[in-house]
Amino acid sequence: MAMADVVVVGSGIGGLSCAALLAQYGFGVIVCESHSIPGGAAHGFTRNGFRFDSGPSLYSGLSYSPSPNPLRQVLDAIGEDLPCVTYDTWGCWLPEGQFNTSVGADQFCEVLAQLRGESAVAEWRNLQRKMEPLAAAAVALPPSAVRWDWGAILTLGQFIPSFAKHAFNGLKLTGAFSRLMEDVVHDPFIHNWLNLLCFLLSGLPADGTSAAEMAFMFADWYRPNVKLDYPIGGSESLVNALVRGLKRQGGQLRLNAHVDRILVEGNRAIGVRLRSGDVIRARQAVISNASVWDTLKLLPEGAMPPAFTSKRQATPACESFMHLHIGTDAPLPPDLPCHHIVVKDWKQGVTAPQNVVLISIPSLIDPSLAPPGKHVIHVYTPGNEPYALWEGMDRRSEDYAHLKQERSEVMWQALEQIIPNIRDRCEVSLIGTPLTHARFLRRHRGSYGPALRAGESIFPSAQTPLPGLLCCGDSTFPGIGLPAVAASGMIAANTLAPVSKHLELLQQQRIGRQ
Numbered sequence: 001m002a003m004a005d006v007v008v009v010g011s012g013i014g015g016l017s018c019a020a021l022l023a024q025y026g027f028g029v030i031v032c033e034s035h036s037i038p039g040g041a042a043h044g045f046t047r048n049g050f051r052f053d054s055g056p057s058l059y060s061g062l063s064y065s066p067s068p069n070p071l072r073q074v075l076d077a078i079g080e081d082l083p084c085v086t087y088d089t090w091g092c093w094l095p096e097g098q099f100n101t102s103v104g105a106d107q108f109c110e111v112l113a114q115l116r117g118e119s120a121v122a123e124w125r126n127l128q129r130k131m132e133p134l135a136a137a138a139v140a141l142p143p144s145a146v147r148w149d150w151g152a153i154l155t156l157g158q159f160i161p162s163f164a165k166h167a168f169n170g171l172k173l174t175g176a177f178s179r180l181m182e183d184v185v186h187d188p189f190i191h192n193w194l195n196l197l198c199f200l201l202s203g204l205p206a207d208g209t210s211a212a213e214m215a216f217m218f219a220d221w222y223r224p225n226v227k228l229d230y231p232i233g234g235s236e237s238l239v240n241a242l243v244r245g246l247k248r249q250g251g252q253l254r255l256n257a258h259v260d261r262i263l264v265e266g267n268r269a270i271g272v273r274l275r276s277g278d279v280i281r282a283r284q285a286v287i288s289n290a291s292v293w294d295t296l297k298l299l300p301e302g303a304m305p306p307a308f309t310s311k312r313q314a315t316p317a318c319e320s321f322m323h324l325h326i327g328t329d330a331p332l333p334p335d336l337p338c339h340h341i342v343v344k345d346w347k348q349g350v351t352a353p354q355n356v357v358l359i360s361i362p363s364l365i366d367p368s369l370a371p372p373g374k375h376v377i378h379v380y381t382p383g384n385e386p387y388a389l390w391e392g393m394d395r396r397s398e399d400y401a402h403l404k405q406e407r408s409e410v411m412w413q414a415l416e417q418i419i420p421n422i423r424d425r426c427e428v429s430l431i432g433t434p435l436t437h438a439r440f441l442r443r444h445r446g447s448y449g450p451a452l453r454a455g456e457s458i459f460p461s462a463q464t465p466l467p468g469l470l471c472c473g474d475s476t477f478p479g480i481g482l483p484a485v486a487a488s489g490m491i492a493a494n495t496l497a498p499v500s501k502h503l504e505l506l507q508q509q510r511i512g513r514q
Helices: 013-025 070-077 107-115 118-138 157-164 167-171 177-181 188-202 211-221 235-248 292-298 306-313 398-418 434-440 482-496 499-509
Strands: 002-009 029-032 044-047 050-053 084-087 089-094 097-102 228-231 252-254 259-265 268-274 279-288 320-328 339-343 356-360 375-385 426-432 469-471
Touching: 002 013, 002 268, 013 029, 013 070, 013 235, 013 279, 013 482, 013 499, 044 235, 050 235, 050 320, 050 375, 050 426, 070 235, 070 482, 070 499, 089 398, 097 107, 107 118, 107 188, 118 167, 118 177, 118 188, 118 211, 157 167, 177 188, 177 211, 188 211, 188 339, 188 356, 188 375, 228 235, 235 252, 259 279, 259 292, 279 482, 292 306, 320 398, 320 434, 339 398, 356 398, 375 398, 398 426, 469 482
Parallel strands: 002 029, 002 279, 029 252, 089 339, 279 469
Antiparallel strands: 044 050, 084 228, 089 097, 259 268, 268 279, 320 375, 320 426, 339 356, 356 375
């Protein structure tokens, strides 16, 4: 029987961030991953020489340090570098027409001037001015200083003087972003644009996305001279960096290690049992990187108070995804942006099924992802595909094959706006569905994550009523998205770490002292 100080269930970015940081702190860690590939929704895979990202491909704040991005902070803490290429422009295919836009303080104003006129530019400038102090407040208390015990008095306390300057604005970050828009944004296009950005960040429109999350985005995207990042080698390189950090400090990653049960003895989580029958005991804690719904399924009946279980089981879920991964054999224009957003109809709303499609062609900026002269393309519908359409289907049936073709058509059509003859140029074509999400990522109903609306609900802390069990990932504070799940893993690790080591880490990272 194996034993470790901490057993982490799942190797998503949250779980790997937590595990690598725990190993850095000196804990003995074993990570159990059900899949044959680490990374969860961020894993990479290869087909016929084409290297694909299974999920996220839009990154920022990774190419420099110190950075407000918690994921960069984790990499710094474990001593791992992540070479990136940078860029600043993406393509937009909206009801108003096609245009390219860039991150930074000014370029979007040029777009607004052409599409909507000077009054819209004035509104955007007013919003930027309103968001500037809120953005400063959003990063004044770094998540790397957070822990869910009394030690937070010391780790967070050193940042109180700087946060005090932003305390009034900090109060404005607690509700939905739509409240901040009300007095400033009246132009319909800007309103739609902000709803779109909110949806891409959180899976919810502006009236459900936290003001803090959008303030962080404004701090990161709409400042002078900012760049977006892409890890060389794709999301697989990011995952590999976290795994290297884990293993260098003696941590273990076990693949094809499906956790069947979190073991409980004496009202405490004491380890896990794998589907193979193997048991791994945890001296100090089990940390679940599974979703809230999937974590509950791993617990024996009665392990949690009934009221807690009922409340967590009732957590609303975002919808799922459709994916189209393509390997193409012909050159593309060198000035083509590597990312594109396609919206069919603003009136339907950004959350409407198949109304928003995202396109990523990362080989335009990282040729290592494809054989010479070829490209990888990832097209997906971001959290707007209803699982109910797929529920109960046999993946080997003709009905399933037909529905895959039918529901993928919107992605082909979106891509054909950019590459008209793409169907004739494919060497590899793979379609992923909500059932793919549920099967390979072990995601409840293939979901993007909890749909907890800002101002109405909050993401829970890492702690649970069961001693010895903590959680991290997108079901845990601060929520959905790569920076957020990295922060959740960091916070869970900090909570177990001695306060002295936590303070030492903060001193090394020089975060937030302004």
